[in-house]
Amino acid sequence: MTARLLLVEDERAIRLALSGLLRREGFEVDQVEDGASALRRLAEQAFDLVLTDLALGDGPSGMDVLRAARREQPETPVVMITAHGSEAIAVEAMKLGAEDYVPKPFDNDEIRLVVRRALERTRLARENRWLRERLARELGFESLIGSGPSMRRVFETIQKVAETDLTVLVRGESGTGKELVAHALHERSARRGGPFVAVNCAAISRELVESELFGHEKGAFTGAEARRVGRFEAADGGTIFLDEIGDMAPETQAKVLRVLQERCFERVGGAKPLRVDVRVVAATHRDLERDVRDGRFREDLYYRLRVVEIELPPLRERLEDVPALAARFLAQLAERLGRPPKLLAPDALARLAAYPWPGNVRELRNAVERAAVLASGDALGAADLALPEPGPEPASAAATTLPFAEAKRLATERFERAYLLTALRAHGGNVSRTAEAIGMVRQSLQQKIRELGLREEDWSRPEGPAGGTS
Structure with a gap:
């Protein structure tokens, strides 16, 4: 993408010469002749670099342009053009956040080098910020x-x-x-x-x-x-x-x-x-x-x-989170591969919710990523997941301290909760369609939803206040 530069120079001959030089280098150049115009442009439009003279005649100076750029567009580098003998002011500008300065008289090669170096440093800083943000999203x-x-x-x-x-x-x-x-x-x-x-x-x-x-x-x-x-x-x-x-x-x-x-x-x-x-x-x-x-x-x-x-x-104790986790992993895989994310068909969601996941979230991630890569079509079915038939579900240490009837009640409640949330999400929260799809009477499904304490926000917003995984 072509970099867009703002050139601020009150001397017409220098302004035209610099504008021509930068355009020949492939940059898009907006040129203004005074500080007031520069301040307006900075408030209205985004730029990849500002090249401004320090002395701009009457009105706002180059230092004012620098301050405005740091305020309005803090990631945009500012390069100062200084007159001979004003190096002390240039150093002050650097302290205020200027990327670099070029003393007059300058030659074309120097301008090219300073501008390209400033743009490259800013590009790297921006990419690093994006990378940090992405890592924060994926690992935070x-x-x-x-x-x-x-x-x-x-x-x-x-x-x-x-x-x-x-x-x-x-x-x-x-x-x-x-x-x-x-x-x-x-x-x-x-x-x-x-x-x-x-x-x-x-x-x-x-x-x-x-x-x-x-x-x-x-x-x-x-x-x-x-x-x-x-x-x-x-x-x-x-x-x-x-x-x-x-x-x-x-x-x-x-x-x-x-x-x-x-x-x-x-x-x-x-x-x-x-x-x-x-x-x-x-x-x-x-x-x-x-x-x-x-x-x-x-x-x-x-x-x-x-x-x-x-x-x-363990994942078997929070099966209600499986659909949201699977959707997250499919979206992350699609982003890495540069493809549209695949969807999970209702039978795949039901299979995911019924499987005990002895390998926990890591196994879930591997399963959905493998299916997404190998399966044809836009939606994954239960057969695409290629999950082994589950053996007896291991009881948690806490469950084995409970009476059998109580442990069975808790396990049944966990399964019902995960199964119904999966079905409701698969049918967009529509209770009538969900009841028909899973073979329940609508009133019975509504009663079960009340018994389990499920709320609409549970199936419409599957992620918690921040979410748990792999």
């Missing part, structure tokens, strides 16, 4: 989807503790979205401008885990040919996410405990203590209480990590 709080009470508790806890520096322990089965919770905590904290460093403790060998976390000095061990910065040091000023911390070796647990207590450590092979300012978020799918009793996990580290605990429910 808004990427979590959930409408049930268990996910709403997760959202409330994130909201309350994100702005603090408290250590958080995220618990849940594999694939429930523990790293997304860590990202959400980071993106909603004062550390959002700092690094987010994720470490899968289960994926690093016992021999290398300390070097990975704390770094090493040159010659610390065979193969250590240069100093290496560890993950804690790289996370300074931000957040470190220690995934699957329950699989960490006991000797490494002791060093992590020291970092939590004293905020300092030494590189492997080093003697100098290094201080870090990091927030620690840890996650595990293990029963840490049992590991503490069995001596596999340090009790003091357990209590240091468990300042705030967030429990992510």
Whole structure:
């Protein structure tokens, strides 16, 4: 796309020469001869760059144009043209936000270079901002989807503790979205401008885990040919996410405990203590209480990590969120591939809601993405999902402490809620069409909706206050 420039110059000959030069370079140029006209243009139209003389005769000066551009179009770079001997004023302009300045007399090559360099820097800054916004959407709080009470508790806890520096322990089965919770905590904290460093403790060998976390000095061990910065040091000023911390070796647990207590450590092979300012978020799918009793996990580290605990429910316990999650994954895949998103047919929605999802949200994402890529047509049917026939649904630990009748009632209620929400969403919330499609009498469906406490907003707005996922 052609860049649009605003040229502000009171000397007609210079204005015409610069305008011709920039047009020959392929730019679209709007030219004005005074500061007042420039202020009006900035208030009315968007520009990719402003090139203004510092001295503009009577009326608003080039500095006024700079201030207006920073106010009206803060992402638009401003390049100042200065007279010989006014470098001090040019430096002042740079302090106020000017991108660059060109002293008179100048040559054409200098103007070309300064303008293209300013546009390139601005393009990169804009792309980085868009990338940060996209990552915030995909990995921040808004990427979590959930409408049930268990996910709403997760959202409330994130909201309350994100702005603090408290250590958080995220618990849940594999694939429930523990790293997304860590990202959400980071993106909603004062550390959002700092690094987010994720470490899968289960994926690093016992021999290398300390070097990975704390770094090493040159010659610390065979193969250590240069100093290496560890993950804690790289996370300074931000957040470190220690995934699957329950699989960490006991000797490494002791060093992590020291970092939590004293905020300092030494590189492997080093003697100098290094201080870090990091927030620690840890996650595990293990029963840490049992590991503490069995001596596999340090009790003091357990209590240091468990300042705030967030429990992510398995997907089988929040089946009402499956349609919204599936739709989100299809939309994200379509964006990556540059294609229109595929839809889910009613039989596919029913199949998704009836499946127990032992692999949780990660399995759901893989299933719908695989179906979207391999299936022909604009809508996915149940057969396209190619889901295995479910075996007996595993009971949750909480369910096994209940009497059989109560556990059965809760499981039935969860299924009915998920099934009816899926059917209502598939038929646009129309109760009559939904009842006909699922073989119920309309009055019976209305009664069941009341019994389950379902409201229109539950099927018309499937996402929670921010949403829960993968």
